[in-house]
Amino acid sequence: MDQHDVIILGAGAAGLFCAGQAGQRGLRVALLEKAEAPGKKILISGGGRCNFTNLGAGPGNYLSANPHFAKSALARYTPADFIALVERYGIAWHEKTLGQLFCDGSAKQIVAMLLEECPSEKVTLTCEVDVASVTRGADGVFTVTADDGRAWHAPALVIATGGPSIPKMGASDFAYGLARQFGLKVVEPRPALVPLTLGGEDALFRELSGVAAPVRARAGSGKGKAEFAEAALFTHKGLSGPAILQVSSYWRHGEEVGITFLPDAATDWLVEAKRDRPRTHLRTLLRERLPARLADALADRLALERELGNVSDKDLRAAQAKLGDWRFAPNGTEGLAKAEVTAGGIATAELSSRTMEAAKFPGLYAIGEAVDVTGWLGGYNFQWAWASGFACAEAL
Ligand code: FDA
DSSP: OOBOSEEEEOOSHHHHHHHHHHHHTTOOEEEEOSSSSSOHHHHHGGGGTOEEEETTOOGGGEEOSSTTTTHHHHHHSOHHHHHHHHHHTTOOEEEOSTTEEEESSOTHHHHHHHHHTSOTTTEEEEOSOOEEEEEEOTTSOEEEEETTSOEEEESOEEEOOOOSSOGGGTOOSHHHHHHHHTTOOEEEEEEESOOEEOOGGGGGGGGGTTOEEEEEEEEEETTEEEEEEEEEEEOSSEEESHHHHHHHTTOOTTOOEEEEESTTSOTTHHHHHHHHOTTOBHHHHHHHHSOHHHHHHHHHHHTOOSBGGGSOHHHHHHHHHHHHTEEEOOOEEOOTTTOSEEEEEEOGGGBOTTTOBBSSSTTEEEOGGGBSOEEOTTTHHHHHHHHHHHHHHHHO
16 A cells, blocks of 8 residues: 655645645645646746746735635745745746746756755655545545556645646646535635637727837736736737736726726826827827827827827816726637636635645645635746645645
């Protein structure tokens, strides 16, 4: 009989890190991975350089039905802790922008480090495991059986199989099915950090495919509302770029997304421009500040084809207001196929925020993206994977 102290399902960011920490605490860990190799999402992350954390990561950078849930784990394993680990392995890194830390070299270094962190005498990684069933005996021992008949047994089981975004890489909703099997609720999963699609009148903007501009983008309502100042990119399907990916996590079907073009312009900039350059056209002013194709598309829609001196201040202020809060009504997202993460997941109400253990099922834990905690774009999701994996390993 293959007896371990803990079985961890999924050798991605959270599972690998948790396995290393648990192994270093002396536990015998069976780390089971469906793919042929561990850490596939880490390898493609950050354009192959892995944006492994964010200097500013805190609870406010995460979406969850319970915004307080992530606090404890994030406070106990911080970006500084992960940076110290990366430095111990001599992995060179740099801050790209907005606190986002990337490897100078390659994401392969992070996977190699996570594997190195797993003491070989304690952690057994088995890849290409197709889990056929997970059961729990009356003695509280979990048994994971593979479709080829191999079985693993342990008094603790950690669900670290991630979310279903990018199914082409083998991602699936396995975690949710397993959680439901044990009676745990799942917050409806939805694609997040995902491009938005435009239809109807907005579809005309798709002609701008390839054009990018700095904006402030807003979406959501009530407490689930957020605004991001980053670049937006027009695509042949709609809107993308960091600002849009960020707001997509807050956007719900039927809602609008507000975009502030020229986010640095003074409040009354068009009226001031009229005083200074009354012979100028709005199109010219926009072209001075924005990519020409975008400037033309906005000027066409604002339809003020006169010298500014001949436009009333009221009309100019209306144009300023429209540029400051341009409303798009996305008709959808590009879905899980293009989503960097999945929002929703195993309900935090079912788990201890200190240990990630299920209240209903002592010995059952869930960590990483499988849980209803979703980070912003920029290294926040990996920080959650490390922090939740650490909290779990401390409790095992
Ligand atoms: P993760 O998906 O890493 O791991 C889950 C593991 O479980 C996988 O190895 C999977 O094969 C395995 N598995 C699934 N089902 C199984 C089963 N039935 N049995 C056994 N194993 C199973 N985040 C960030 O902070 N910075 C970044 O730069 C990026 N970049 C990025 C780029 C792209 C293209 C994507 C798709 C995503 C990112 N992310 C990111 C998000 C980040 O990759 C993600 O949030 C973490 O990998 C989540 O870690 P987990 O360990 O929870 O899941």
